Amino acid sequence: MNNSEKIKLGISIGDFNGIGIEIILKTFLDKRMLDFCTPVIFGSTKLLSAYKKSMNINTPFNGVKQIDKTVPGKLNIINLWNDDINVELGKHTEIAGKYAFLSLEAATNSLINNEIDVLVTAPINKDNIQSEEFVFPGHTEYLESKLTGESLMILMAGNLRIGLITGHIPVSEISKTITPELIQQKVSIMHNTLIQDFAISKPKIAILGLNPHCGDNGVIGKEDDDIIRPTIAEIQKEGKLVYGPYAADSFFGSENYKNFDAILAMYHDQGLAPFKTLSFGEGVNFTAGLDKVRTSPDHGTAYELAGKGKANINSFKEAVFSAIQVFKSREEYKSLTKNTLKKRR
Structure with missing residues (x-):
């Protein structure tokens, strides 16, 4: 063109x-x-x-x-x-x-x-x-x-952008699918798309936790402490403005999402349920990374x-x-x- x-x-x-x-x-x-x-x-x-x-x-x-x-x-x-x-x-x-x-x-x-x-x-x-x-x-x-390329599903409405670490998979497969490599891959795609597709030079990205209350120090699951936190720390060493994990139950209700250019949810409904509550009928599904x-x-x-x-x-x-x-x-x-x-x- x-x-x-x-x-x-x-x-x-x-x-x-x-x-x-x-x-x-x-x-x-x-x-x-x-x-x-x-x-x-x-x-x-x-x-x-x-x-x-x-x-x-x-x-x-x-x-x-x-x-x-x-x-x-x-x-x-x-x-x-x-x-x-x-x-x-x-x-x-x-x-x-x-x-x-x-x-x-x-x-x-x-x-x-x-x-x-x-x-x-x-x-x-x-x-x-x-x-x-x-x-x-x-x-x-x-x-x-x-x-x-490698895809990332992003639901967006205005400045609200929610990407998914895991997509269309059964709930029973989520915890075993989340790995440091997968998180790093999805963060990289989100970071790149915010720069090239949305002209945000220094994007801030929030990552939600997997378990209720991000596991409560291992009482309700160890994935947040064993996988997600260390991976975020490694990504931060690259200079990316990535933060979390945040407890998903309060993240949207407290309007903390407004402090970030994008959010990465661990699984489909964790991200799409609040997104559609906030913006159903006005939102867009964008396939980033391709x-x-x-x-x-x-x-x-x-x-x-x-x-x-x-x-x-x-x-x-x-x-x-x-x-x-x-x-x-x-x-x-x-x-x-x-x-x-x-x-x-």
């Missing part, structure tokens, strides 16, 4: 029985959104036309067969299939998972080939998308397998809302804006660090 072009923003449709297509169409019903990017939906003109008609969403779009035929200033749809699909809004179906993957796969390939600049993914059903080609707990792990930018809304398929016209577009809209901003920040960082100062002879 050169400086005169708008960012080309790819969109995967997710599970079409959920609210994904509704929030996409409603987002770009506001023509001002086209001032910020050239959106490209990977799906089917027949499918989206049916949605527009059934839900009375009059979002205009431009159907094309190839990515190089997309038109700036319009909502473009790459026509991946012409099949007649049985849409059952609000239902978990195998066919919805099949087409969710086809959309995601095509969008990811375009991202890899630099045909789009960023990717925003609408929600999938993590069960019905499973197949021989998709054997992952979610988007994050799939994209890590396709792109370059060579390409991907964001998504902070909610799932919301089958219970599908077809009722009540889906809130705020989180998806924020995902679009966040992808654009992260891409711009990363490009600026690359430009600033491309040519290092040479020593004078």
